Amino acid sequence: MARGNRTVGLQRPGGSAIAAPFMTVALRHGAGRASTLDLTPDPSFAARQRMEIRDLADAARLWRLCWTLAWLDIRLRYRGSVLGPFWLTLSTAAMVGSMGVVYAFLFHMDSREYLPFLALSLVLWGYLNALVTDGCLTYTTVEAMIRSMRMPYSLYGARVVMRNLLVLAHNVVVIVAVFVTLRVWPGVTALLVLPGLVLWLADSLAVCVLLGALCARFRDIPPIVGSIMQMAFFISGVIWKPSQLGAREWLLDFNPFFSLLEVVRAPLLGEVPSAFVWVSAAVYSVVLCATSWLLFARVRNRIAFWV
Amino acid sequence: MEAAITAEHVCVDFPLYHGNARSLKRMVLGTVTGRVAADTKRRVVVQALRDISFQLRSGDRLGLIGGNGAGKTTLLRTLAGIYETQTGRILVQGSLNALLDPNLGMNVELTGRENIMLRGLYNGLKRSAIRRLEEDVATFAELGEFLDLPVRVYSSGMVVRLGFALATAIRPQVLLMDEWFLAGDANFMERAKVRLEDMVRGADILVLSTHVAEVVLSWCTRVIWLDQGRVRQDGPAEQVLEAYLGHPVSRPVS
Numbered sequence: 001m002a003r004g005n006r007t008v009g010l011q012r013p014g015g016s017a018i019a020a021p022f023m024t025v026a027l028r029h030g031a032g033r034a035s036t037l038d039l040t041p042d043p044s045f046a047a048r049q050r051m052e053i054r055d056l057a058d059a060a061r062l063w064r065l066c067w068t069l070a071w072l073d074i075r076l077r078y079r080g081s082v083l084g085p086f087w088l089t090l091s092t093a094a095m096v097g098s099m100g101v102v103y104a105f106l107f108h109m110d111s112r113e114y115l116p117f118l119a120l121s122l123v124l125w126g127y128l129n130a131l132v133t134d135g136c137l138t139y140t141t142v143e144a145m146i147r148s149m150r151m152p153y154s155l156y157g158a159r160v161v162m163r164n165l166l167v168l169a170h171n172v173v174v175i176v177a178v179f180v181t182l183r184v185w186p187g188v189t190a191l192l193v194l195p196g197l198v199l200w201l202a203d204s205l206a207v208c209v210l211l212g213a214l215c216a217r218f219r220d221i222p223p224i225v226g227s228i229m230q231m232a233f234f235i236s237g238v239i240w241k242p243s244q245l246g247a248r249e250w251l252l253d254f255n256p257f258f259s260l261l262e263v264v265r266a267p268l269l270g271e272v273p274s275a276f277v278w279v280s281a282a283v284y285s286v287v288l289c290a291t292s293w294l295l296f297a298r299v300r301n302r303i304a305f306w307v
Numbered sequence: 308m309e310a311a312i313t314a315e316h317v318c319v320d321f322p323l324y325h326g327n328a329r330s331l332k333r334m335v336l337g338t339v340t341g342r343v344a345a346d347t348k349r350r351v352v353v354q355a356l357r358d359i360s361f362q363l364r365s366g367d368r369l370g371l372i373g374g375n376g377a378g379k380t381t382l383l384r385t386l387a388g389i390y391e392t393q394t395g396r397i398l399v400q401g402s403l404n405a406l407l408d409p410n411l412g413m414n415v416e417l418t419g420r421e422n423i424m425l426r427g428l429y430n431g432l433k434r435s436a437i438r439r440l441e442e443d444v445a446t447f448a449e450l451g452e453f454l455d456l457p458v459r460v461y462s463s464g465m466v467v468r469l470g471f472a473l474a475t476a477i478r479p480q481v482l483l484m485d486e487w488f489l490a491g492d493a494n495f496m497e498r499a500k501v502r503l504e505d506m507v508r509g510a511d512i513l514v515l516s517t518h519v520a521e522v523v524l525s526w527c528t529r530v531i532w533l534d535q536g537r538v539r540q541d542g543p544a545e546q547v548l549e550a551y552l553g554h555p556v557s558r559p560v561s
Contacts, residue, residue: 035308035480037388037399065428072425076416148408149429150388217324301391305322 037150041301048297055300058152066155070162085170092174096122103239112182117241119178120265125238127168128261129229131204134160136222138212143307153296153303157208164204175268186270196263196273199285203260206292213299216306232257256284310401310480310511312363312386317395319356319378319385319536355381357536359395363512370527370544371516372551377533379516383407383483386514401480401511408485410470419445419454419461419469426473440476447502448472464495471499475506482510486517520548520556 042048059066078084096119103118104111138160139146139153146156179185215221236257242249252258259281266273356378363369371379384390385397387405413422423444427437445454448468453461458469507513507526517523523530523544530547532540540547548556 035400035402037397037403039388039391039397041392041394041396062428062431065425065431068425068428072414072417072421076414079416144408147384147389149405151429304390306324 045297048300052293052297052300055152055296056154059155059158062152062155063158066158066162069159070166073159073163074166085167086173088167088170089173092123092126092171093177096174096178099239107240107244109241112184114241115178116175116182116184117265117269118239119175120268121238121261123168123171123175124261124265125233125236126171127164128257129233130167131161131164132207132211132225132229133222134164135208135211136215136225138208139216139303139307140212146304146307153300154205154209157205157212160208160212161201161204186268189270189272190267192267192272193264196260196267196281199260199281200264203285203288206289209296210288210292213295213303213306216303217299236261253280256280259284308400308480310365311398312361312400312481312512312514313396313398314362314386315360315396317356317359317382317385317392317397318354319381319390319392321353321355323351323353355536356385356392359536359538361531361538361541363514365511367529368507368513368527369515370523370530371514371533372518372523372530372548373533373539376535378536379533380407380485381536382533383485383514383516387483399481403481403483404474404477404479405483406474406485407483410466413458413466413470413473415459415466416457418457419448419450422458422469423473426477430477432477443476444469444472447476447498468495471495471502475499475502478506478509480511482507482513484513484515486515486519486522520552523548524556 074085078087081087083090096115099122100111100115100118103109104114107114135157138156142156145151146153211221211225215225232255236255237245237252238261242252242258242262245251253276259277262273262277263281266277359382361369371382373379381390383405384407385392386399387403387407388397388399389405414425417425420441423441424437427440432440448465448471450461450465450469453465458466461469513526515522515527527544530540530542530544530551531538532547532551540550545556
């Protein structure tokens with residue numbers, strides 16, 4: 001564009017004399033950039049932890065890159081379409097609308113009670129499912145990047161999380177629309193969602209880092225994960241209410257998917273999750289994050305060889 | 308800070324998880340039948356680098372020569388911190404830029420401008436620095452109005468120019484370079500050469516992997532001849548090149 005014309009005569013091809021002005025604008029790495037790379041293999045537990053913490057800190061420093069990558073991922077997926085990412089919103093809305101009518105009838109429920117539940121469930125589950133499926137490909141899809149530049153590995157995980165959060169943000173519109181139309185208001189209880197969201201954020205990153213590494217090493221895992229998620233959709237009380245199980249409600253008590261879904265869903269419906277749900281969600285999260293942390297510390301330096 | 312590179316007894320093994328060896332089934336079955344240890348030991352590994360040691364100080368220009376599969380690119384990637392060694396030690400002081408892949412991180416679906424911004428972000432540049440990067444790259448690559456079109460619609464020459472301009476816009480203290488940069492049309496190469504030479508001069512340490520003797524002679528002061536992942540010979544450029552090529556060489560007059 002006009003930028004190139006600022007320095008007159010530079011557009012002329014060939015000739016070394018014109019090359020000199022380019023050099024004046026070439027950039028140097030900022031002084032703030034960490035510029036000592038010491039790679040001494042140290043298999044000790046403490047050294048692995050230090051490398052992992054450094055990886056996470058480096059990724060955190062690159063948050064703007066992470067955000068841009070996630071945003072461009074979404075934009076590219078919907079390049080050239082009129083509605084862009086709002087196609088997601090529309091398809092979720094259609095799903096909630098059609099399922100709402102049929103299942104409210106099947107379950108003999110008042111659709112004013114069932115629709116907000118279903119909208120919330122489907123949107124939240126949509127995030128979980130997409131995140132887990134996407135998380136399997138955290139490293140394998142960026143193989144070229146991994147092999148050409150040293151980058152913190154957790155950055156790739158954070159990118160997947162952020163990408164899916166952006167998709168979730170588009171789908172939240174459906175929830176709001178349903179709540180407004182039906183004049184449902186969860187009240188201040190909704191604030192109880194905050195600890196749940198914190199758990200979700202930590203778990204999301206843990207899932208991407210964990211599954212990304214496992215799937216880079218064992219290529220059979222993504223289809224396995226896919227079928228687990230499909231099964232979980234039906235058994236975790238996503239489209240049916242836990243109360244419908246009646247005396248068998250304890251069946252949900254040991255389902256991690258249900259606990260994690262419930263800590264976010266219940267407050268938004270104006271209900272306070274039971275203490276058991278809180279505790280089990282926290283325990284599952286701690287187990288997940290700890291597993292992910294230990295595995296990542298163990299295999300971080302092998303990922304480049306696996307992808 | 309003074310730039311320096313230390314490599315001590317560096318070894319890199321590539322595990323090959325081809326065919327069945329990679330599958331979960333095999334590992335699970337192995338566990339059940341108690342064959343895991345045997346399986347681990349029989350794992351096929353390629354010994355890409357064997358006991359490589361050298362030191363580079365500010366001002367050193369090192370050329371890596373050797374046939375295909377000698378480990379040149381692997382050594383560059385190891386120095387860049389992409390592959391971490393199992394044994395041995397790598398210490399690199401100074402900001403580092405590795406030109407290994409001409410289209411490094413370039414996404415053909417994004418516009419030229421977006422690719423430039425991404426590269427800036429990858430290198431941790433501030434907003435103002437990214438603006439200067441954009442100007443510099445746009446001017447050098449002569450993309451004109453194509454800058455706001457997806458890279459997918461560029462001619463191959465434009466892609467090469469953009470890739471080259473991006474790679475050479477950020478000048479490091481330690482420059483690691485693979486031989487790809489020698490590709491390109493003659494007209495562009497003239498300008499590219501000047502820019503590249505300027506970058507090479509600006510770098511404190513250069514490590515260059517190439518097949519071309521003239522490039523080694525005009526840029527490098529020291530050459531390491533790699534053969535099957537080992538250092539076959541390490542010494543002054545002419546001496547090692549003569550041994551490698553099997554005939555006398557002379558440094559071009561500059």
